[in-house]
Amino acid sequence: MDQKVNIHPQVEAKIDDLLCRMTLAEKAGQLTHLSPSLVGGFDIEDLIENPELFREVKRDFHEDWIREGVVGSFGGMTGAEDINRLQKIAVEESRLGIPMIFGLDVIHGYRTIFPIPLAEACCWEPELMERTAAAAAKEAAAAGIHWTFAPMVDIARDARWGRIAEGAGEDPYLGCQAAAARVRGFQGNDFSQPDRLAACAKHYIAYGAAEGGRDYNRVDLSLQTLHEIYLPPFQAAVEAGAATVMSSFNDLNGVPASANPYTLTTVLRGQLGFNGFVVSDANSIGELVPHRFAADRKEAGLKALTAGVDMDMSTESYRHDIPELVEQGVLSLDVVDEAVRRILRVKFLAGLFDHPYRGSAALERDIHLHPQHLSLAREAARRSFVLLKNESDLLPLKKETTISLIGPLADNQADMLGSWAFTGSPKDVVTIAAGLRAAGCANLRVAQGCAINSPETEDFTEALAVAAQADVIVAVLGESAMMSGEAASRVSLDLPGNQQALLEALHATGKPLVLLLVNGRPLALPWAAQHVDAILELWQPGTQAGHAAADVLFGNYNPSGRLAVSFPYSVGQCPIYYNRPSTGRPAGAFKFTSKYIDGPWEPLYPFGYGLSYTQFAYENLRLTETEIHPEDTLYVRVTVRNAGGRRGEEVVQLYTADLVAGRVRPVKELKAFQKIALQPGESRELLFKIKASDLGYYDTAMQYVVEPGLFQLWVGPSSAEGLETTFRIV
Ligand code: NOJ
Secondary structure, rough: OOOOOOOOOHHHHHHHHHHHOHOOOHHHHOOOOEOOEEEOOHHHHHHHHHHHHHHHHOOEOOHHHHHHOOOOEOOOOOOOOHHHHHHHHHHHHHOOOOOOOEEEOOOEEOOEEEEOOOHHHOOOHHHHHHHHHHHHHHHHOOOOOOOOOEEOOOOOOOOHHHHHHHHOOOOOOHHHHHHHHHHHHOOOHHHHHHHEOOOOEEEEEHHHOOOOOOOOOOOOOOHHHHHHHHHHHHHHHHHOOOEEEEEEOOOOOEEHHHHHHHHHHHHHHHHHHOEEEEEEEEOOOOOHHHOOOOHHHHHHHHHHHHHHOEEEEOHHHHHHHHHHHOOOOOOHHHHHHHHHHHHHHHHHHHHOOOOOOOOHHHHHHHHHOOOOHHHHHHHHHHOOOEEEEEEOOOOOOOOOEEEEEEEOOOOOHHHHOOOOOOOHHHHOOOOOOOHHHHHHOOEEEEEEOOHHHOOOOOHHHHHHHHHHOOOEEEEEEEHHHHHHHOOOOOOOOOOOOOOOHHHHHHOOOOOOEEEEEEEOOOOOOOHHHOOOOOEOOOOOOOHHHHHHHHHHHOOOOOOOOOOOOOEEHHHHHHHOOOOOOOOOOOEEEEEOOOOHHHHHHHHOOEEEOOOOOOOOEEEEEEEOOOOOOOOOEOOOEEEEEEEOOOOOOEEEEEEEHHHHHHHOOEEEEEEEEEEEEEEOEEEEEEEEEEEHHHHHHEEOOOOOOOEEEEEEEEEEEOOOEEEEEEEEOO
């Protein structure tokens, strides 16, 4: 349903009234987003490494500027008391009393931390993503926040890029479902409600396509790929009502995304009909200078504002430079007024003029870590786990089994939270070891084995002594929280430090070996895939990590997650994604085909893949019609049966491919999915309705066309398997 930010005449009239009364400095201030400045000498690296130190550094909250009415928005603040104190200055002491909007990165929870977004996408359950976003909004709003810099809706096809953790993976269809669900979750039907947040779809646009997977790097891609792959999740977010959009750091085909009139104005405003405001990413306006796209801060501000960036986050160009640019006649006042209008529109719709203050210390106490949020966090985590391998049905384990739990993530709190979890607290986290114990696992021995990422060789004697006592060894390995997220690209997708050596030493004991992975990106683990008996991908599960892990390890919950990204064999395959365009020489036995001479070309685990403790059979795929018109709907039926001995959930996935087209098309594209639960022996007939109009593409002239011709269709458990048939658009 289209919920777009709308234009209401009464609101616009109030904005007109304010615009008439605002000075140019106040207008420029309205377009400015500031954070508290850190006072005194400090080393930024030390602060990043040490959150305690970061909390203690003195801050300047810019009260004077707020009083002058030259700050429209504030970030980097937590806690209702502090936020409302600053808001009071804006509302009661500034000339026009315009409230500020307080934004924060509430990415996967506020105090209760849910699984990282990439993990949640592996649930393939939009309704669940909506619920976790709603809970995050409730906790953040209790702490005084109005606006979250989420959801991150960047498509990511390269596991080297650390920010793959923050989004919904590689596929635009799943990405759209996640984007819309998260916007609905944060905003509800009305983001002026006291327990909701205004959402911000970011990073606009194509930030996930950074060359080489290196953060902030250039992006060079065709307009077709932009519109077919990277834009759809933003469109879904806008249609779900996202109040704001954040412009990204990267350049796109030579034009920085924070100063790109085509993407920001022609596409976002013109084609998508977006009426909210665009905020720059932090200092992305200032960075037009090192991009060598602007000579100085002032020119950067001019280019960004005229391209369509309404709010300047952290550069302080708008506040300082707009008055002069207008006075010099280089910048039209209409452009400034339009940007102010969009920001005031969102402030009115957020109810800030009627209720400028949010939350309280008492509400924080009541709502943070609320038992309902903790049980939702446990539910979301266990549903996001992906069972990658389960040789001889080693899992689930019995609680009576003597387990040696070994690895740097076995009894670890902080790294369960993942990136962007600074409002959470490691001390709230249930470690994997604590979770197994709480589930009644009495014969548990724990050893760290090694550090997560030590550059030195480590001695495994203690870990091997603990392993020797086990019936089953459970290794808990992966990445630290800091190894993914922003500015955390990697050149290797191996287990860091000595962890691979530890895993091999544990395997050499000859005991049954389970690998639990805790990580923020796909890792390339061909050795583990071959030698370890069972592999369960936990991602970074959040506050309830240990309970969720115990639920799945002991079989109280049958794993139902499916990969939202391909897992490569080797980092050399990156970028790797299932919906790649066809090549003239598809990989085959013949030498001169599209492959590698020193490793496989297929992923280790494909998009959509994941095992269960039961098995599902696919039967009887049929179409009502095998020929449809471009305006028709295709009705697809399939029967799925639980052929194993346990209740389980299956993600039934439908893919299509256009077999001959006027442009080279993907070998396969996800078009629909349904997640269903089946009792042992139960079967269910599912109906999918596929609109022919969703099977088109942008032709070489950038016209969206639905071409007549033959299509292939698959319904199955992953992008690599399924029943197949064909149909024709006539
Ligand atoms: C930079 C990040 O790229 C963005 O995702 C975030 O919202 C802003 N900083 C604000 O913290």
